[in-house]
Amino acid sequence: MTTETEAGRPAETAAVEHVLTVDCAESPGIVHAVSGFLLEHGCNIIDIKQYGDRGEGHFFLRVHFSSATEAFSTGELRRDFEPLAAEWAMNWQLEPHGRKRRVLVMVSKFGHCLNDLLFRARTGDLPVEIVAVVSNHTDHEELVKWHGIPFFHLPVTKETKPAQEARLLELVDEFDVELVVLARYMQVLSDELSAKLAGRTINIHHSFLPSFKGAKPYHQAYERGVKTVGATAHYVNAELDEGPIISQQLIDVDHTYTAEDLVAVGRDAECKALSNAVRWHCEGRILLLGNRTVILR
Structure with missing residues (x-):
């Protein structure tokens, strides 16, 4: 015009x-x-x-x-x-187009995915504004505060989990959060919380789902002698590691890799799969078809 x-x-x-x-x-x-x-x-x-x-x-x-x-x-x-x-x-x-979505990131002790998201948000590589970070540990508090982002330490036990999740929902409302990202948050969300955040919670699983679900998937992969390892970003639902798959990344390995080696090389796959999933969600590229995703790229 x-x-x-x-x-x-x-x-x-x-x-x-x-x-x-x-x-x-x-x-x-x-x-x-x-x-x-x-x-x-x-x-x-x-x-x-x-x-x-x-x-x-x-x-x-x-x-x-x-x-x-x-x-x-x-x-x-x-x-x-x-x-x-x-x-x-x-x-x-x-x-x-290009509107930055308000994102809350959850993390435990492994910080590589958190650090990757913080860097991509800071440089404008992702169309997001990370408005808060929640963790059940304090390992990454200084990193988050260095980025000028509020950090909330919400420890969780079996007894305190309902109160912890209630506080999380308060933060989602308080910060007008549009997307929750579980960046290696090593706690299982309750069915009630998963339902309330349905369609707006993305998890990174350190395995090429549907193989090797649950704990220590790289060690499971090592025991099976796999020749590739990978990571899967998916939407969270009430079934553990069963939500609609958004993005997957693979890395070739061989018999010389130890279980610890697989963990190390898998970090890059996790960061890439998760950042892709966040990008596509925030750009309006993901549409759901039952338990599958259609990604218009």
């Missing part, structure tokens, strides 16, 4: 960018309807990804588009899209 300067020369008008994600029952005409809506509102499509699952009869769409600043606000676009969404029975979200 352009306007004219006082001298009569065209001047560029800054554009506002949004991301629209849609999923609904598969039917002819969905893309036509959405693109028609954008055309009517003076929007230009920058990038579009779509997927139709024939087995489930379900359709997924992500559109990155721009419009002139004087056109429609985010609120107006949402308001105007509602009738179309209702007509097609869509699940949908419309967000400003």
Whole structure:
């Protein structure tokens, strides 16, 4: 879009960018309807990804588009899209492109994933604002405070777990948290907490799920003589390590690797799988299909 300067020369008008994600029952005409809506509102499509699952009869769409600043606000676009969404029975979200999501990170004693997320957030590599860090240990308190982020030590035992999780939910509300990231948080969330945070909690499991669940998966892998080790980022649900898988990373190994070697090389896989999952969630690229994910990249 352009306007004219006082001298009569065209001047560029800054554009506002949004991301629209849609999923609904598969039917002819969905893309036509959405693109028609954008055309009517003076929007230009920058990038579009779509997927139709024939087995489930379900359709997924992500559109990155721009419009002139004087056109429609985010609120107006949402308001105007509602009738179309209702007509097609869509699940949908419309967000400003690049908006930083408010993230709370949980960690125990292993700090490599936390450190990676802090660095990526600080440098702008991830579209997130880490608003708080919660840990059942104090090992990383100074690191977190150096980044200027509030740190909360919430120790947990079997007896104190209900109170600890209640306090966690208070922090989620207090900091207006949109996503909780378990960055090697070595405590199992209760079924009640998992349900309350459903769809907005990502965990990193230090194994290539569904293999080697539970404790010490690298040691389990060593006992099986694996030739690759990996890490899996997934959404949390009530079943331990059974939530929808988002991102996985693999590293080749061989018979010379000890169990401790597998733990060491696995750290890089964990950091990469988790940062990918956080990025895709915050960019509106992940849509759920039962216990599976559709990732529109």
